[in-house]
Amino acid sequence: xxxxxxxxxxxxxxxxxxxxxxxxxxxxxxxxxxxxxxxxxxxxxxxxxxxxxxxxxxxxxxxxxxxxxxxxxxxxxx
Numbered sequence: 001x002x003x004x005x006x007x008x009x010x011x012x013x014x015x016x017x018x019x020x021x022x023x024x025x026x027x028x029x030x031x032x033x034x035x036x037x038x039x040x041x042x043x044x045x046x047x048x049x050x051x052x053x054x055x056x057x058x059x060x061x062x063x064x065x066x067x068x069x070x071x072x073x074x075x076x077x078x
Contacts, residue, residue: 012039 012035 012042 015035
């Protein structure tokens with residue numbers, strides 16, 4: 001899912017780049033820290049979604065293989 005990596009934090013990254021480019025020292029470290037925490041939270045959600053997708057994909061593949069096995073067994077019995 002490398003394509004999603006770039007989209008994951010694009011808005012946060014744009015804000016951080018804007019702050020750095022414009023040398024906006026008025027923005028407190030606390031707010032920048034909150035942006036960093038939000039970026040981490042987005043990444044954590046992404047990982048959770050990727051894990052859930054992987055688990056569901058494995059479950060569906062197992063069901064598919066089971067059905068193919070049953071179909072072959074049924075065909076061989078006839």
